[in-house]
Amino acid sequence: MQSQANVRQQRAGQAQVRARQMRDGTVFKAMMLAMLALALVMAQSVVAFAKPESLAPLAEKISPSVVNITTSTVVEGRTGPRGIVPEGSPFEDFFREFQDRNNGGDGEGQRPRRSSALGSGFVISEDGFVVTNNHVIEGADEITIEFFSGEELKAEVIGTDPNTDIALLKVEAETPLPFVKFGDSNAARVGDWVIAMGNPLGQGFSVSAGIVSARNRALSGTYDDYIQTDAAINRGNSGGPLFNMDGDVIGVNTAILSPNGGSIGIGFSMASNVVTRVVDQLKEFGETRRGWLGVRIQDVTQDVADAMGLASATGALITDVPDGPAKEAGLLTGDVILSFDGVEVADTRALVRQVGNSPVGANVRVTVMREGKSQTIKVALGRREDANGATSGDEDTPDQQSEPETKDLLGLTLSPLTDAIRGEMGLDADMMGLAVTAVDEGSEAFEKGLRTGDVITEAGQQKVTSISELEARVDAAKDAGRKSLLLLVRRAGDPRFVALTLG
Template sequence: MKNLSPRHFLTASGLAIAIAASSAAFAQAPATQNPQEAANNNQPLAAPNSEARREQVMPETFADLVDQVSPAVVNITTTSTVSSPLAGGLQIPEGSPFSDLFREFGFPGMPQGPDGQQPFGRGGPQQEQRSNALGSGFVVSADGLIVTNNHVIDGADEIEIEFFSGKTLPAKVVGKDEKTDIAVLKVESADPLPFVKFGDSDRSRVGDWVLALGNPLGQGFSASTGIVSARNRALSGTYDDFIQTDAAINRGNSGGPLFNMDGEVIGVNTAILSPNGGSIGIGFSMASNVVSKVVEQLEEFGETRRGWLGVKIQPVTQDIAESLGLANADGAMVTDVPEGPALDAGMKAGDVITSFAGGEVKDPRDLVRRVADAPVGEAVDVTVQRDGKPVDLKITLGRRELAEGGGAQVGKGNGEQSGSESTSELLGMSVVPMTPEIAGELGVSRDMTGLVVQSVDPEGAAADKGLTTGDVITEAGQQPVTTLADLEARIKDARDAGRKSILMMVRRAGEPRFVALPVQQN
């Protein structure tokens, strides 16, 4: 794994997180549960004497817990077809100030194909090659359902599952969700398979022991332990709810389980924060209470079906709360109500959503998650503060995926987005679509289109390339971008094509320049 800035969150292609059990509980534990017997009886694997364990103390060993849950953990090998330059293509001397640009995007002025891309890709003719990738996962049902990260299997032509016993089986994709980076696979087995169950991630506490099993760096089955370092972490996704852990996570670990001391999965290991591509003790595991709902929908429908309210929202700051006469800076303030369920029910810009489906709304992020979990097509009670008084509304939720497919902008469209999510935080910067009002503030033509940089992470990729607040991105991947969805699509195209960077045209005070920003997740 190449050296990256500490601000880069790396998909870890595997798991690595630590859990420990009470030494007293293990000392009194019954004989180890037989995995095949448990599978035959359609029972999940569980830690010895897990019902009796209530307090965590430093364990003498994790061996009993590892023995118990390891039969349900799998290694995943994927095979895909990728393009690479043929020998004899255009070569740029190493060290040239333009070598990176030429290597990634081809020689300027080369003829373009009908899709707008260079016909020879990275500066020369291309050849197709077979490429293998490694990851981890875990079995969640005796009939062969397996959970992993979407980025582990995305684009794969073939998927092979290796079990702890050494047996291998081919797998098919049941469904996948890019927003939470979760995928569900299925294998066909003549015998019931040992499996594990999801635990309640909301019960995990900072300081609790955790255990991770997986296939780091292709070394085969490996265990690592640590504690829960933090909870409710958000990286860049709308539905992020990560458990942070100091358990070792490396490439090949993505998709593996994070266990609590009861042998329950409380997270799926997904990413690390690292300056060098290896574990430094800052890993992130998507919380099981998010994952389990996604898995249920993927198993039932082959896709996610999230609720959709149809508003743009922002946090309620203390100043806003004071100006509105609110006692607390809680809830989600509605900034716009496009056509959709909320508008039909009478919601207005300036309303502050304080209650959804009978529960208080803490902040925009809380609302986004709860709306997503609510059943599509069912009416829910929503309370807003308007003119200093509560107003009760009954809103029949739409479906988020259909709204986005119908042209809603990602991040500033009709779907609920909060705080940083409302702007799309990509490549170390936050961007919003250009409007005539923003153009007036920037002193540029009111007819200019593109995406305006609202903020830049000082340690992120955009800052490294010199981008700053007020810059306007007008092209990405040599194509115009006017919405957040356009930019995300161009980034996805670059990643799918195997490129490490994407070329952007950036205008500052009306003057254009090109910038190549890194797009690879690993």
């Protein structure tokens, strides 16, 4: 009997445990459901925060600072129909007579005519400074600024910068003007919401919205730093602002990528961190004043890095040092610039932008890799705008008068330069090196762009003027365990380094 009582007690205890577990499981499920519901509410709140229900309040706030720009230009040109008959055609005389009759027969077909163009811009100060694109106002005789209120004022050009396609204008208003301020374009992230405003296709003030599609885009300019956006940008939007959600300008709408001239969701705005530096200089000097190092450079590719024994394919390889600050400081062809003014150099584009953003006359430290060793050289920067007439600073080397010899090496047929060959190739009298007289089309040299008429002036970062010197450089590279040899190749005077694999 006692054992049956114990069994009943054990069963009752087990039942209580199961009941308690079921209650606990129900509570746990209820807690999980509650937490899930809370998470959904929070997610909806984040989405609502990221994308406002309406952009109208922001648009109303910033619209008064955006302007339409109309330019007028007097151009020389015909007022009648242009010729469509090829020169020398038997119908040419007939067509000319027809055109002369159409233009009165007195040469009035060449009368000047007035052309107009439309663009956008934005006010950056209450005293009337306006930013737009240089191509909007370039060559204009008269510039009219139309404000959101409908008021129109004439503008004068304070300064322009074709390199970044930025122009600074000024209007004189009787009362302070509404304006916007620049934001930090470096803080813009891919996926952030943006607003583009302007005068697309001459339709008047217009707003479009999108996101930052990409950062740090380059189109064709040396100092390019474009923000790519899918906000609708069309003809007439040029020079207008790209706003972030705080109402700050983070870009100036400049270009679109389109097969048909209309927006396909690929637009480009010059980053505000580039624009602000340009605007400040235009406001102060009426022109830009960029730093100038005075070197020709190319990117360090992996094969170039291997040929030079570098740890990584970073930095900027100097291909030429014409007269200028770098030459005076002692930088040499073949140096690899690793850092500039304390900032590591990733590639040539980064170096060009950093040098351009440096003050003219600044003394900066340039760290280079030379013959496997790192050294730092102090350089006093010049002014980029004064350097356009700089000439090459190549050293003179005695001419080689030996009989020409030809040899096939590295997929190239090579011959030392002589006066006769220089004359045939149109080279300067002081050019020294090896002429490429033929290239094997199945070789790596051909694949990497070497062609007949190129001149090899260095191999392994040492000058070469004979076949034997080049062979010695090849042997030295092999003895050092190098997989490739670095050649300095000149074409029409322009130098570049090419690394060719050693067989």
